Amino acid sequence: MLIVLDKPRRDRAAERREATSAEIVDAAWEAAREQGLAAFTLKEVAERVGMRAPSLYGHFASKTAIIDAMFAQAWREYRVVADETFSAVPSAPREALGAVATTYFEFAVADLVRHQLMDTAAVPGFRPSDEAYAPSVAVYEQLVGLLHRLGITDPDERDLYTALIGALVEQQLANDPGGERWRRLLPRAVDMYADHVGLPGPSLQGEP
Amino acid sequence: MLIVLDKPRRDRAAERREATSAEIVDAAWEAAREQGLAAFTLKEVAERVGMRAPSLYGHFASKTAIIDAMFAQAWREYRVVADETFSAVPSAPREALGAVATTYFEFAVADLVRHQLMDTAAVPGFRPSDEAYAPSVAVYEQLVGLLHRLGITDPDERDLYTALIGALVEQQLANDPGGERWRRLLPRAVDMYADHVGLPGPSLQGEP
DNA sequence: GTCTATACACCGATAGAC
DNA sequence: GTCTATCGGTGTATAGAC
Numbered sequence: 001m002l003i004v005l006d007k008p009r010r011d012r013a014a015e016r017r018e019a020t021s022a023e024i025v026d027a028a029w030e031a032a033r034e035q036g037l038a039a040f041t042l043k044e045v046a047e048r049v050g051m052r053a054p055s056l057y058g059h060f061a062s063k064t065a066i067i068d069a070m071f072a073q074a075w076r077e078y079r080v081v082a083d084e085t086f087s088a089v090p091s092a093p094r095e096a097l098g099a100v101a102t103t104y105f106e107f108a109v110a111d112l113v114r115h116q117l118m119d120t121a122a123v124p125g126f127r128p129s130d131e132a133y134a135p136s137v138a139v140y141e142q143l144v145g146l147l148h149r150l151g152i153t154d155p156d157e158r159d160l161y162t163a164l165i166g167a168l169v170e171q172q173l174a175n176d177p178g179g180e181r182w183r184r185l186l187p188r189a190v191d192m193y194a195d196h197v198g199l200p201g202p203s204l205q206g207e208p
Numbered sequence: 209m210l211i212v213l214d215k216p217r218r219d220r221a222a223e224r225r226e227a228t229s230a231e232i233v234d235a236a237w238e239a240a241r242e243q244g245l246a247a248f249t250l251k252e253v254a255e256r257v258g259m260r261a262p263s264l265y266g267h268f269a270s271k272t273a274i275i276d277a278m279f280a281q282a283w284r285e286y287r288v289v290a291d292e293t294f295s296a297v298p299s300a301p302r303e304a305l306g307a308v309a310t311t312y313f314e315f316a317v318a319d320l321v322r323h324q325l326m327d328t329a330a331v332p333g334f335r336p337s338d339e340a341y342a343p344s345v346a347v348y349e350q351l352v353g354l355l356h357r358l359g360i361t362d363p364d365e366r367d368l369y370t371a372l373i374g375a376l377v378e379q380q381l382a383n384d385p386g387g388e389r390w391r392r393l394l395p396r397a398v399d400m401y402a403d404h405v406g407l408p409g410p411s412l413q414g415e416p
Numbered sequence: 417g418t419c420t421a422t423a424c425a426c427c428g429a430t431a432g433a434c
Numbered sequence: 435g436t437c438t439a440t441c442g443g444t445g446t447a448t449a450g451a452c
Binding site: 035036038120121124156159160162163166167168174181182184185188189191193195196 | 246378392400403
Protein backbone atom coordinates (compact mmCIF):
# COMPACT_ATOMS: atom_id res chain seq x y z
CA MET A 1 0.00 0.00 0.00
CA LEU A 2 1.22 3.40 -0.89
CA ILE A 3 0.50 6.12 1.56
CA VAL A 4 0.38 9.59 0.12
CA LEU A 5 0.94 12.32 2.62
CA ASP A 6 -0.90 15.48 1.82
CA LYS A 7 0.89 18.74 2.04
CA PRO A 8 4.35 17.90 3.28
CA ARG A 9 4.70 21.56 3.98
CA ARG A 10 7.05 22.42 6.80
CA ASP A 11 5.38 22.98 10.10
CA ARG A 12 7.50 25.75 11.47
CA ALA A 13 5.90 25.64 14.89
CA ALA A 14 6.55 21.92 15.27
CA GLU A 15 10.11 22.36 14.08
CA ARG A 16 10.75 25.02 16.62
CA ARG A 17 9.23 22.91 19.33
CA GLU A 18 11.45 19.98 18.48
CA ALA A 19 14.49 22.19 18.39
CA THR A 20 13.71 23.41 21.89
CA SER A 21 13.31 19.85 23.14
CA ALA A 22 16.69 19.01 21.64
CA GLU A 23 18.20 22.03 23.36
CA ILE A 24 16.81 20.83 26.66
CA VAL A 25 18.28 17.38 26.19
CA ASP A 26 21.67 18.86 25.34
CA ALA A 27 21.52 21.03 28.43
CA ALA A 28 20.61 17.97 30.50
CA TRP A 29 23.76 16.22 29.25
CA GLU A 30 25.84 19.16 30.31
CA ALA A 31 24.23 19.27 33.73
CA ALA A 32 24.64 15.53 34.17
CA ARG A 33 28.31 15.76 33.27
CA GLU A 34 28.83 18.37 35.95
CA GLN A 35 26.59 17.09 38.72
CA GLY A 36 26.20 13.41 38.01
CA LEU A 37 23.46 11.51 36.23
CA ALA A 38 21.18 11.07 39.20
CA ALA A 39 22.03 14.36 40.85
CA PHE A 40 21.48 17.01 38.19
CA THR A 41 18.45 19.21 38.74
CA LEU A 42 15.82 20.68 36.49
CA LYS A 43 16.81 24.13 37.63
CA GLU A 44 20.31 23.66 36.22
CA VAL A 45 18.90 22.38 32.96
CA ALA A 46 16.48 25.26 32.70
CA GLU A 47 19.13 27.88 33.35
CA ARG A 48 21.25 26.56 30.52
CA VAL A 49 18.46 27.04 28.02
CA GLY A 50 17.41 30.38 29.47
CA MET A 51 14.25 29.18 31.13
CA ARG A 52 12.85 28.63 34.58
CA ALA A 53 12.51 25.09 35.81
CA PRO A 54 8.73 24.81 35.53
CA SER A 55 8.85 25.74 31.85
CA LEU A 56 10.51 22.44 31.07
CA TYR A 57 7.22 20.75 31.76
CA GLY A 58 5.91 22.26 28.58
CA HIS A 59 8.29 19.91 26.75
CA PHE A 60 8.80 16.91 29.00
CA ALA A 61 6.36 15.33 31.40
CA SER A 62 8.98 14.68 34.08
CA LYS A 63 12.67 14.54 34.84
CA THR A 64 12.57 10.83 34.05
CA ALA A 65 11.21 11.63 30.61
CA ILE A 66 14.25 13.82 29.97
CA ILE A 67 16.58 11.03 31.05
CA ASP A 68 14.72 8.64 28.79
CA ALA A 69 15.27 11.00 25.88
CA MET A 70 18.98 11.12 26.75
CA PHE A 71 19.13 7.33 26.82
CA ALA A 72 17.40 7.05 23.46
CA GLN A 73 19.66 9.66 21.89
CA ALA A 74 22.83 7.97 23.14
CA TRP A 75 21.88 4.59 21.76
CA ARG A 76 20.74 6.07 18.47
CA GLU A 77 24.14 7.72 18.15
CA TYR A 78 25.97 4.52 18.93
CA ARG A 79 23.83 2.63 16.48
CA VAL A 80 25.03 4.94 13.71
CA VAL A 81 28.66 4.46 14.71
CA ALA A 82 28.28 0.71 15.06
CA ASP A 83 26.46 0.38 11.74
CA GLU A 84 29.41 1.98 10.03
CA THR A 85 31.85 -0.45 11.59
CA PHE A 86 29.73 -3.52 10.96
CA SER A 87 29.05 -2.56 7.36
CA ALA A 88 32.76 -2.56 6.56
CA VAL A 89 34.13 -5.09 8.97
CA PRO A 90 37.57 -6.48 8.00
CA SER A 91 37.59 -9.98 6.57
CA ALA A 92 40.47 -11.16 8.74
CA PRO A 93 38.88 -12.57 11.91
CA ARG A 94 41.16 -10.92 14.42
CA GLU A 95 40.94 -7.58 12.69
CA ALA A 96 37.18 -7.88 12.67
CA LEU A 97 37.06 -8.56 16.38
CA GLY A 98 39.50 -5.75 17.01
CA ALA A 99 37.56 -3.25 14.92
CA VAL A 100 34.30 -3.95 16.71
CA ALA A 101 35.96 -3.81 20.10
CA THR A 102 37.68 -0.55 19.27
CA THR A 103 34.49 1.07 18.09
CA TYR A 104 32.71 0.20 21.31
CA PHE A 105 35.66 1.12 23.49
CA GLU A 106 36.20 4.53 21.96
CA PHE A 107 32.54 5.44 22.02
CA ALA A 108 32.16 4.40 25.66
CA VAL A 109 35.35 6.01 26.89
CA ALA A 110 34.66 9.28 25.13
CA ASP A 111 31.87 10.19 27.52
CA LEU A 112 31.66 8.88 31.07
CA VAL A 113 28.11 9.85 31.92
CA ARG A 114 26.85 8.69 28.56
CA HIS A 115 28.46 5.33 29.21
CA GLN A 116 26.97 5.23 32.70
CA LEU A 117 23.51 5.89 31.33
CA MET A 118 23.81 3.42 28.45
CA ASP A 119 25.59 0.55 30.12
CA THR A 120 25.16 0.71 33.88
CA ALA A 121 22.39 1.11 36.42
CA ALA A 122 23.61 4.53 37.49
CA VAL A 123 20.19 6.14 37.84
CA PRO A 124 18.30 4.48 40.68
CA GLY A 125 14.91 3.33 39.55
CA PHE A 126 15.33 4.37 35.94
CA ARG A 127 14.00 1.99 33.31
CA PRO A 128 14.21 3.04 29.69
CA SER A 129 11.03 3.01 27.66
CA ASP A 130 10.70 0.34 25.00
CA GLU A 131 11.39 2.77 22.15
CA ALA A 132 14.48 4.07 23.87
CA TYR A 133 15.70 0.54 24.48
CA ALA A 134 15.21 -0.79 20.96
CA PRO A 135 18.50 0.39 19.37
CA SER A 136 20.59 -1.37 22.00
CA VAL A 137 18.94 -4.67 21.12
CA ALA A 138 19.64 -4.08 17.45
CA VAL A 139 23.30 -3.40 18.08
CA TYR A 140 23.72 -6.48 20.24
CA GLU A 141 22.20 -8.63 17.53
CA GLN A 142 24.74 -7.31 15.07
CA LEU A 143 27.50 -8.41 17.41
CA VAL A 144 25.99 -11.86 17.85
CA GLY A 145 25.83 -12.17 14.07
CA LEU A 146 29.48 -11.29 13.64
CA LEU A 147 30.60 -13.73 16.30
CA HIS A 148 28.58 -16.42 14.59
CA ARG A 149 30.29 -15.74 11.29
CA LEU A 150 33.61 -16.13 13.10
CA GLY A 151 32.47 -19.49 14.41
CA ILE A 152 31.86 -18.26 17.96
CA THR A 153 28.43 -19.61 18.79
CA ASP A 154 28.81 -20.60 22.43
CA PRO A 155 26.86 -18.04 24.52
CA ASP A 156 29.46 -18.39 27.24
CA GLU A 157 32.21 -17.32 24.89
CA ARG A 158 30.04 -14.42 23.79
CA ASP A 159 29.63 -13.35 27.41
CA LEU A 160 33.35 -13.63 27.94
CA TYR A 161 33.97 -11.31 25.00
CA THR A 162 31.56 -8.63 26.14
CA ALA A 163 32.90 -8.87 29.67
CA LEU A 164 36.47 -8.49 28.51
CA ILE A 165 35.87 -5.39 26.42
CA GLY A 166 33.56 -3.93 29.02
CA ALA A 167 36.25 -4.47 31.59
CA LEU A 168 38.77 -2.36 29.73
CA VAL A 169 36.23 0.43 29.40
CA GLU A 170 35.41 0.38 33.12
CA GLN A 171 39.03 0.39 34.17
CA GLN A 172 39.99 3.10 31.73
CA LEU A 173 37.21 5.37 32.94
CA ALA A 174 37.67 4.60 36.62
CA ASN A 175 41.43 4.56 36.92
CA ASP A 176 42.89 6.58 34.09
CA PRO A 177 40.28 8.84 32.55
CA GLY A 178 41.62 10.61 29.51
CA GLY A 179 44.70 8.39 29.54
CA GLU A 180 45.97 5.41 27.60
CA ARG A 181 46.64 2.81 30.26
CA TRP A 182 43.85 0.43 29.31
CA ARG A 183 43.27 1.51 25.75
CA ARG A 184 46.75 0.25 24.94
CA LEU A 185 45.74 -3.18 26.20
CA LEU A 186 42.91 -3.54 23.72
CA PRO A 187 44.87 -5.38 20.98
CA ARG A 188 46.46 -7.57 23.60
CA ALA A 189 43.10 -8.43 25.10
CA VAL A 190 41.56 -9.17 21.72
CA ASP A 191 44.52 -11.40 20.87
CA MET A 192 44.21 -13.20 24.16
CA TYR A 193 40.55 -13.83 23.44
CA ALA A 194 41.18 -14.81 19.82
CA ASP A 195 43.78 -17.33 20.92
CA HIS A 196 41.34 -18.63 23.48
CA VAL A 197 38.60 -19.32 20.96
CA GLY A 198 41.07 -20.54 18.37
CA LEU A 199 40.79 -17.79 15.78
CA PRO A 200 43.43 -18.06 13.03
CA GLY A 201 45.68 -15.29 11.86
CA PRO A 202 48.70 -13.41 13.16
CA SER A 203 48.74 -11.41 16.38
CA LEU A 204 47.27 -7.92 16.31
CA GLN A 205 50.30 -6.65 18.11
CA GLY A 206 53.66 -6.13 16.54
CA GLU A 207 56.40 -8.42 17.75
CA PRO A 208 56.24 -8.46 21.55
CA MET B 209 61.04 -0.02 74.53
CA LEU B 210 58.34 -1.74 76.48
CA ILE B 211 55.21 0.24 77.06
CA VAL B 212 53.28 -0.78 80.11
CA LEU B 213 49.69 0.25 80.06
CA ASP B 214 48.29 0.98 83.45
CA LYS B 215 44.95 -0.42 84.39
CA PRO B 216 43.72 -2.27 81.33
CA ARG B 217 40.41 -2.35 83.08
CA ARG B 218 37.42 -2.44 80.82
CA ASP B 219 35.85 0.91 80.15
CA ARG B 220 32.22 -0.06 80.03
CA ALA B 221 31.08 3.35 78.86
CA ALA B 222 33.50 3.36 75.94
CA GLU B 223 32.50 -0.17 75.03
CA ARG B 224 28.87 0.77 74.96
CA ARG B 225 29.64 3.82 72.85
CA GLU B 226 31.53 1.76 70.35
CA ALA B 227 28.75 -0.78 70.19
CA THR B 228 26.28 1.95 69.37
CA SER B 229 28.51 3.28 66.61
CA ALA B 230 28.72 -0.23 65.17
CA GLU B 231 24.95 -0.49 65.32
CA ILE B 232 24.64 2.75 63.40
CA VAL B 233 27.01 1.54 60.71
CA ASP B 234 25.08 -1.71 60.38
CA ALA B 235 21.86 0.24 60.04
CA ALA B 236 23.47 2.44 57.40
CA TRP B 237 24.33 -0.66 55.36
CA GLU B 238 20.75 -1.79 55.53
CA ALA B 239 19.47 1.60 54.50
CA ALA B 240 21.98 1.82 51.64
CA ARG B 241 20.93 -1.60 50.40
CA GLU B 242 17.34 -0.48 50.24
CA GLN B 243 17.68 3.09 49.02
CA GLY B 244 21.04 3.18 47.31
CA LEU B 245 24.42 4.31 48.55
CA ALA B 246 24.03 7.96 47.76
CA ALA B 247 20.33 8.13 48.48
CA PHE B 248 19.87 6.70 51.95
CA THR B 249 18.99 9.24 54.61
CA LEU B 250 20.00 9.75 58.21
CA LYS B 251 16.39 9.49 59.24
CA GLU B 252 16.20 5.95 57.92
CA VAL B 253 19.39 5.03 59.69
CA ALA B 254 18.21 6.55 62.94
CA GLU B 255 14.87 4.75 62.84
CA ARG B 256 16.59 1.41 62.50
CA VAL B 257 18.55 1.95 65.69
CA GLY B 258 15.61 3.47 67.54
CA MET B 259 16.83 7.04 67.51
CA ARG B 260 15.95 10.35 65.95
CA ALA B 261 18.15 11.60 63.17
CA PRO B 262 19.93 14.36 65.11
CA SER B 263 21.07 11.87 67.73
CA LEU B 264 23.41 10.29 65.20
CA TYR B 265 25.54 13.38 65.45
CA GLY B 266 26.54 12.29 68.92
CA HIS B 267 28.41 9.44 67.22
CA PHE B 268 29.36 10.67 63.77
CA ALA B 269 30.20 14.17 62.66
CA SER B 270 28.35 13.91 59.36
CA LYS B 271 26.70 11.58 56.92
CA THR B 272 30.01 11.39 55.06
CA ALA B 273 31.70 10.18 58.24
CA ILE B 274 29.24 7.29 58.39
CA ILE B 275 29.98 6.37 54.80
CA ASP B 276 33.68 6.54 55.55
CA ALA B 277 33.19 4.10 58.42
CA MET B 278 31.30 1.79 56.06
CA PHE B 279 34.13 1.99 53.55
CA ALA B 280 36.72 1.22 56.20
CA GLN B 281 34.72 -1.69 57.55
CA ALA B 282 34.24 -3.23 54.12
CA TRP B 283 37.92 -3.16 53.28
CA ARG B 284 38.89 -4.46 56.71
CA GLU B 285 36.55 -7.38 56.15
CA TYR B 286 37.96 -8.09 52.73
CA ARG B 287 41.49 -7.85 54.09
CA VAL B 288 40.70 -10.69 56.49
CA VAL B 289 39.26 -12.84 53.71
CA ALA B 290 42.12 -12.06 51.36
CA ASP B 291 44.76 -12.72 54.03
CA GLU B 292 43.34 -16.17 54.47
CA THR B 293 43.54 -16.93 50.76
CA PHE B 294 47.01 -15.48 50.33
CA SER B 295 48.40 -17.29 53.37
CA ALA B 296 47.46 -20.66 51.90
CA VAL B 297 47.69 -20.03 48.18
CA PRO B 298 48.01 -23.22 46.10
CA SER B 299 51.47 -23.92 44.74
CA ALA B 300 50.24 -24.69 41.24
CA PRO B 301 50.27 -21.37 39.35
CA ARG B 302 46.86 -21.67 37.74
CA GLU B 303 45.23 -22.81 40.93
CA ALA B 304 46.84 -19.88 42.73
CA LEU B 305 45.49 -17.41 40.23
CA GLY B 306 42.10 -19.07 40.33
CA ALA B 307 41.93 -19.05 44.12
CA VAL B 308 42.72 -15.35 44.35
CA ALA B 309 40.27 -14.51 41.61
CA THR B 310 37.54 -16.58 43.23
CA THR B 311 38.06 -14.96 46.61
CA TYR B 312 37.68 -11.51 45.12
CA PHE B 313 34.78 -12.45 42.88
CA GLU B 314 32.73 -14.08 45.63
CA PHE B 315 33.31 -11.26 48.08
CA ALA B 316 32.36 -8.61 45.55
CA VAL B 317 29.32 -10.40 44.16
CA ALA B 318 27.95 -11.23 47.59
CA ASP B 319 26.99 -7.61 48.27
CA LEU B 320 26.22 -5.12 45.53
CA VAL B 321 26.31 -1.91 47.51
CA ARG B 322 29.42 -2.97 49.38
CA HIS B 323 31.09 -3.57 46.04
CA GLN B 324 29.87 -0.23 44.76
CA LEU B 325 31.31 1.54 47.77
CA MET B 326 34.62 -0.34 47.71
CA ASP B 327 35.34 -0.44 44.02
CA THR B 328 33.41 2.24 42.20
CA ALA B 329 32.75 5.95 42.46
CA ALA B 330 29.09 5.44 43.35
CA VAL B 331 28.88 8.21 45.95
CA PRO B 332 29.35 11.57 44.24
CA GLY B 333 32.06 13.55 45.93
CA PHE B 334 32.99 10.88 48.45
CA ARG B 335 36.69 10.43 49.13
CA PRO B 336 37.71 7.90 51.77
CA SER B 337 39.94 9.07 54.57
CA ASP B 338 43.51 7.83 54.59
CA GLU B 339 42.88 5.34 57.40
CA ALA B 340 39.87 3.96 55.62
CA TYR B 341 41.84 3.62 52.41
CA ALA B 342 44.88 1.86 53.83
CA PRO B 343 43.61 -1.75 53.78
CA SER B 344 42.86 -1.60 50.09
CA VAL B 345 46.46 -0.66 49.38
CA ALA B 346 47.68 -3.55 51.50
CA VAL B 347 45.50 -6.03 49.65
CA TYR B 348 46.62 -4.78 46.26
CA GLU B 349 50.26 -5.19 47.27
CA GLN B 350 49.60 -8.78 48.18
CA LEU B 351 48.25 -9.36 44.71
CA VAL B 352 51.24 -7.71 43.09
CA GLY B 353 53.52 -9.94 45.17
CA LEU B 354 51.73 -13.09 44.07
CA LEU B 355 51.85 -12.14 40.41
CA HIS B 356 55.57 -11.48 40.77
CA ARG B 357 56.13 -14.93 42.20
CA LEU B 358 54.29 -16.32 39.21
CA GLY B 359 56.63 -14.40 36.93
CA ILE B 360 54.07 -11.78 35.95
CA THR B 361 55.91 -8.51 36.43
CA ASP B 362 54.67 -6.45 33.50
CA PRO B 363 52.29 -3.79 34.88
CA ASP B 364 50.22 -4.08 31.71
CA GLU B 365 49.63 -7.76 32.33
CA ARG B 366 48.74 -6.94 35.90
CA ASP B 367 46.19 -4.42 34.67
CA LEU B 368 44.77 -6.97 32.28
CA TYR B 369 44.26 -9.43 35.12
CA THR B 370 42.47 -7.01 37.41
CA ALA B 371 40.35 -5.78 34.52
CA LEU B 372 39.35 -9.29 33.56
CA ILE B 373 38.25 -10.35 37.03
CA GLY B 374 36.62 -7.02 37.71
CA ALA B 375 34.68 -7.34 34.50
CA LEU B 376 33.16 -10.65 35.48
CA VAL B 377 32.04 -9.11 38.75
CA GLU B 378 30.43 -6.14 37.00
CA GLN B 379 28.63 -8.28 34.48
CA GLN B 380 27.42 -10.73 37.09
CA LEU B 381 26.03 -7.98 39.27
CA ALA B 382 24.56 -5.95 36.43
CA ASN B 383 23.10 -8.64 34.22
CA ASP B 384 22.47 -11.70 36.33
CA PRO B 385 22.42 -10.81 40.03
CA GLY B 386 22.13 -13.88 42.17
CA GLY B 387 22.77 -16.09 39.17
CA GLU B 388 25.65 -18.11 37.77
CA ARG B 389 26.06 -16.80 34.26
CA TRP B 390 29.40 -15.06 34.78
CA ARG B 391 30.60 -16.94 37.83
CA ARG B 392 30.74 -20.07 35.70
CA LEU B 393 33.15 -18.28 33.35
CA LEU B 394 35.70 -17.63 36.06
CA PRO B 395 37.85 -20.75 35.48
CA ARG B 396 37.64 -20.20 31.74
CA ALA B 397 38.73 -16.60 32.07
CA VAL B 398 41.60 -17.49 34.39
CA ASP B 399 42.71 -20.18 31.95
CA MET B 400 42.54 -17.77 29.06
CA TYR B 401 44.70 -15.34 30.99
CA ALA B 402 47.10 -18.05 32.17
CA ASP B 403 47.57 -19.22 28.59
CA HIS B 404 48.13 -15.64 27.56
CA VAL B 405 50.95 -15.04 30.04
CA GLY B 406 52.36 -18.52 29.51
CA LEU B 407 51.65 -20.10 32.87
CA PRO B 408 52.34 -23.86 32.92
CA GLY B 409 49.96 -26.49 34.13
CA PRO B 410 46.74 -28.12 32.98
CA SER B 411 43.51 -26.27 32.36
CA LEU B 412 41.37 -25.40 35.35
CA GLN B 413 38.35 -26.69 33.51
CA GLY B 414 37.53 -30.33 33.03
CA GLU B 415 37.71 -31.55 29.46
CA PRO B 416 35.80 -29.04 27.33
C1' DG C 417 5.08 28.74 25.90
C1' DT C 418 6.93 30.83 29.48
C1' DC C 419 6.41 33.18 33.54
C1' DT C 420 5.72 33.82 38.96
C1' DA C 421 4.16 31.87 42.94
C1' DT C 422 3.66 28.17 45.55
C1' DA C 423 2.61 23.52 47.29
C1' DC C 424 4.68 19.74 49.39
C1' DA C 425 8.13 16.94 50.83
C1' DC C 426 12.53 16.08 52.37
C1' DC C 427 17.32 16.81 53.29
C1' DG C 428 21.63 17.56 56.52
C1' DA C 429 22.84 19.93 60.31
C1' DT C 430 22.60 22.93 64.68
C1' DA C 431 20.72 24.84 69.26
C1' DG C 432 19.44 24.09 73.50
C1' DA C 433 16.47 21.65 77.04
C1' DC C 434 16.56 17.58 79.82
C1' DG D 435 23.24 10.93 74.90
C1' DT D 436 19.06 11.66 73.24
C1' DC D 437 15.41 14.53 72.65
C1' DT D 438 12.35 18.46 70.31
C1' DA D 439 12.34 22.34 67.56
C1' DT D 440 14.05 24.57 63.93
C1' DC D 441 17.16 26.60 60.39
C1' DG D 442 18.33 27.07 55.71
C1' DG D 443 18.34 24.83 51.93
C1' DT D 444 17.02 21.63 48.05
C1' DG D 445 14.12 19.06 45.02
C1' DT D 446 9.99 17.90 41.62
C1' DA D 447 5.86 19.30 40.20
C1' DT D 448 1.38 22.11 39.73
C1' DA D 449 -1.76 26.40 39.31
C1' DG D 450 -2.89 30.19 37.10
C1' DA D 451 -1.65 34.81 35.03
C1' DC D 452 0.10 36.71 30.82
